[in-house]
Amino acid sequence: MKKVAWLISVVGLVFLFAVAFAQEDPLAYYQQAKINWKAFEGTQLTIGLNKHPFTESLRPLLSIFEQLTGIKVAYVILPEEEFFEKLLIDLSSGGGIFDVYMTSPMFEWRYQYAGWIEDLNTYWNNPELTDQAWYNREDFYEKPLRANMWDGTIAGGLGQGRWNGIPVMVEFFCQAYRNDLREKWGLTVPTTYPDLLDTLTKAAELGKQEKPQVYGVANRGIKSWSTVHSGYFTAFSTYGQKDLNPDLTAAINTPQAKEITKIWVDILQKAGPPGWPNYTWYDAKQNFAAGRFYEITDCDFFAATYENPAQSVVAGKTGYALPPAAPDGNITSNMWTWSLGMSALSKHKEAAWLFLMWATAPQTMLDGTLKYDNFNPTRKSVWENPAVVEKTMKWGTKPGEYREIVDAMYAKYGDIRWTPNPDVTALGDIWAEALHEAYEGKKPVEQALDDAAVKINELMTKWKK
Amino acid sequence: MELRRSFWSRNIALLLFLPAFLLTVGILVPFGYSVVMSFTNFNLTTGTSDFIGIGNYLKLTRDPEFWNSLKVTLLFTVGAVIFEVGIGFIAAYLLNLGLLGQKIWRTLFLLPVMLPPTVAAIMWKLMMAPIQGVFNYLLQLVGFAGSEWLGGSSTALLSVILIDAYVFVPFAGMIFLAGVQNLPKEPYEAAAVDGVSNWFTFRKLTIPLLKPVILIVLLFRIMDCLKHFDIIYAATKGGPASATMTLSVQAYYHSFRWTNMGYAFAHLVVLWAIVYVLSYFLVGQWKKAVSEVHGG
Numbered sequence: 001m002k003k004v005a006w007l008i009s010v011v012g013l014v015f016l017f018a019v020a021f022a023q024e025d026p027l028a029y030y031q032q033a034k035i036n037w038k039a040f041e042g043t044q045l046t047i048g049l050n051k052h053p054f055t056e057s058l059r060p061l062l063s064i065f066e067q068l069t070g071i072k073v074a075y076v077i078l079p080e081e082e083f084f085e086k087l088l089i090d091l092s093s094g095g096g097i098f099d100v101y102m103t104s105p106m107f108e109w110r111y112q113y114a115g116w117i118e119d120l121n122t123y124w125n126n127p128e129l130t131d132q133a134w135y136n137r138e139d140f141y142e143k144p145l146r147a148n149m150w151d152g153t154i155a156g157g158l159g160q161g162r163w164n165g166i167p168v169m170v171e172f173f174c175q176a177y178r179n180d181l182r183e184k185w186g187l188t189v190p191t192t193y194p195d196l197l198d199t200l201t202k203a204a205e206l207g208k209q210e211k212p213q214v215y216g217v218a219n220r221g222i223k224s225w226s227t228v229h230s231g232y233f234t235a236f237s238t239y240g241q242k243d244l245n246p247d248l249t250a251a252i253n254t255p256q257a258k259e260i261t262k263i264w265v266d267i268l269q270k271a272g273p274p275g276w277p278n279y280t281w282y283d284a285k286q287n288f289a290a291g292r293f294y295e296i297t298d299c300d301f302f303a304a305t306y307e308n309p310a311q312s313v314v315a316g317k318t319g320y321a322l323p324p325a326a327p328d329g330n331i332t333s334n335m336w337t338w339s340l341g342m343s344a345l346s347k348h349k350e351a352a353w354l355f356l357m358w359a360t361a362p363q364t365m366l367d368g369t370l371k372y373d374n375f376n377p378t379r380k381s382v383w384e385n386p387a388v389v390e391k392t393m394k395w396g397t398k399p400g401e402y403r404e405i406v407d408a409m410y411a412k413y414g415d416i417r418w419t420p421n422p423d424v425t426a427l428g429d430i431w432a433e434a435l436h437e438a439y440e441g442k443k444p445v446e447q448a449l450d451d452a453a454v455k456i457n458e459l460m461t462k463w464k465k
Numbered sequence: 466m467e468l469r470r471s472f473w474s475r476n477i478a479l480l481l482f483l484p485a486f487l488l489t490v491g492i493l494v495p496f497g498y499s500v501v502m503s504f505t506n507f508n509l510t511t512g513t514s515d516f517i518g519i520g521n522y523l524k525l526t527r528d529p530e531f532w533n534s535l536k537v538t539l540l541f542t543v544g545a546v547i548f549e550v551g552i553g554f555i556a557a558y559l560l561n562l563g564l565l566g567q568k569i570w571r572t573l574f575l576l577p578v579m580l581p582p583t584v585a586a587i588m589w590k591l592m593m594a595p596i597q598g599v600f601n602y603l604l605q606l607v608g609f610a611g612s613e614w615l616g617g618s619s620t621a622l623l624s625v626i627l628i629d630a631y632v633f634v635p636f637a638g639m640i641f642l643a644g645v646q647n648l649p650k651e652p653y654e655a656a657a658v659d660g661v662s663n664w665f666t667f668r669k670l671t672i673p674l675l676k677p678v679i680l681i682v683l684l685f686r687i688m689d690c691l692k693h694f695d696i697i698y699a700a701t702k703g704g705p706a707s708a709t710m711t712l713s714v715q716a717y718y719h720s721f722r723w724t725n726m727g728y729a730f731a732h733l734v735v736l737w738a739i740v741y742v743l744s745y746f747l748v749g750q751w752k753k754a755v756s757e758v759h760g761g
Binding site for chain 2: 081085088089092110113114215221222223224273274275276277278279283287290292422423425426429433436437439440442459462
């Protein structure tokens with residue numbers, strides 16, 4: 001009897017060890033794929049990364065890829081504006097430093113036209129390099145996946161043709177506000193843009209009594225397309241407006257466009273951060289998390305920072321709401337998705353493809369989100385993972401508030417609002433300058449937009465057939 | 466042996482000339498390329514580079530952004546040079562007084578010039594941040610309202626001039642200090658014997674004797690300020706609106722943000738012409754001043 005008990009104990013222990021080791025082997029999941037991960041052993045890849053929460057979620061996982069494939073990974077990380085400029089120089093000069101780089105549809109339109117980005121369909125359809133069933137591309141949300149495909153048609157063709165990048169995170173633009181201050185000051189959550197102006201003006205006034213002072217609203221303002229892209233374009237498209245007409249002439253100066261731009265500039269002047277034109281999204285996120293703003297009308301995924309008590313004093317005090325509606329009740333949001341793309345200049349394209357497969361595989365994306373806060377996930381399996389659900393259900397003034405917004409954005413409100421063309425970021429830069437001019441009072445909103453429209457028309461001439 | 470010697474004696478001059486020739490070619494080829502490309506519609510995205518004559522230059526004359534950049538470039542240069550030459554001169558005077566701890570003061574004074582300008586710009590940008598920056602904190606402590614600094618169109622240009630002055634006042638100061646230390650003693654002894662005032666000595670002796678040094682500082686700083694890029698781009702990216710958009714920054718937007726290389730080169734050729742003309746004038750003045758001071 002004693003011997004039997006001893007035997008059972010030993011077998012039990014062996015089983016437990018086996019289970020424990022099986023769970024801890026980080027490679028086991030990837031080795032299930034019908035992919036020869038070791039095919040390019042000894043290669044070195046260089047990855048271009050933006051300073052971003054996604055990057056911070058990827059870095060700790062890179063050793064798994066190196067172990068799995070024997071491929072070494074070097075990377076360069078730069079702040080957003082500098083990153084895109086460095087990348088442009090690398091690609092246009094034929095330098096070919098980067099094999100893989102972070103990208104986004106707005107940039108891919110230029111890269112594709114100039115021949116700087118690889119069509120991933122070639123690799124996706126190569127059974128020697130890809131196990132489609134294991135990878136499960138259908139698991140991606142359709143909007144960010146399709147946003148990275150373009151057939152090259154100016155002002156159209158989105159979601160068709162070449163596949164330029166694999167989405168690794170997605171962001172929409174919502175309202176995040178200090179619920180504790182809202183209750184204390186007796187404010188309501190705005191549902192229209194005039195209401196937003198009124199609420200934020202009051203908040204800015206009331207915030208002057210706080211120590212340290214609490215400002216009205218945080219929003220990025222640097223002289224760049226990205227300033228236009230976030231809260232402003234969300235408001236702009238909510239009012240039914242487009243950047244370009246079908247004939248590629250500027251549409252930013254219609255009467256409705258001027259109306260919403262006036263409200264937006266008014267909000268910034270009355271309740272925005274002092275020195276708004278020099279304000280980056282890094283500043284906006286950090287200062288809201290530091291408790292210096294009542295509201296922020298920028299990326300929704302900043303919630304991961306706000307709700308992390310180690311990085312934020314507003315954890316558990318923040319409410320989330322959809323962007324305000326237009327007078328006709330319409331609500332929209334712009335969408336941004338960071339993706340990983342492959343340089344057409346890479347000398348290690350197959351190895352780079354293995355990296356893309358690994359970095360965007362369900363398990364890698366889940367680890368990035370669960371362990372290292374990469375939000376919002378682009379794979380349904382990650383967003384619906386029970387542990388991710390449990391974590392994000394707590395964000396907001398009531399259970400599931402944040403999740404409802406992201407779900408609604410995916411299902412209904414969010415999408416890319418820019419008109420596809422290779423010069424879209426140049427167009428955005430011109431538009432951002434007009435916002436600066438109006439904010440600084442150098443020109444009335446109407447004139448600033450009219451003048452910018454003239455410049456955009458000149459810019460777009462070369463794309464007209 | 467005879468043959469070898471004759472080869473060397475025939476070609477030694479050419480061989481010695483070779484490094485200088487290569488250096489000159491290395492400088493002139495990129496410059497010549499830029500000038501040629503300024504007559505094309507070279508665009509990195511579309512891949513075009515057709516000859517368009519003086520099209521880019523004609524476009525410049527009609528482009529309000531170009532005229533604004535030219536104005537900002539000149540304002541920045543005038544402001545920065547006044548600051549740097551003025552404060553540099555005063556600093557050189559103070560550092561030459563033989564005050565206690567003079568060596569330490571001189572070392573500390575030199576520190577900013579050792580910083581990469583971009584690092585200095587980022588450091589100042591943080592200090593000038595309207596909400597969390599130390600400058601506004603200190604201003605508010607003593608009862609003043611904070612400023613928008615780099616974020617306001619009325620204050621941004623002055624703010625970048627301040628950053629530039631922080632980095633380059635030591636450069637001007639050290640050249641002035643070397644000049645002051647090398648001034649001849651005899652004229653000052655004669656002035657002391659005649660009992661003339663310090664102000665008179667300064668106006669009629671120090672300034673004229675230092676004129677070549679002043680012109681050298683002006684030459685270096687004017688050339689540098691006209692071409693300035695790094696501090697401005699790191700601090701404001703040319704904004705708010707176009708308040709700090711110099712010709713260099715404007716050319717950068719056209720090239721490495723918008724890929725219009727041909728038009729960017731046209732900006733840079735105009736900038737080069739301005740720098741060349743001003744430098745030519747200042748070098749002429751400097752030669753004249755040297756001959757006045759040292760004779761010849």
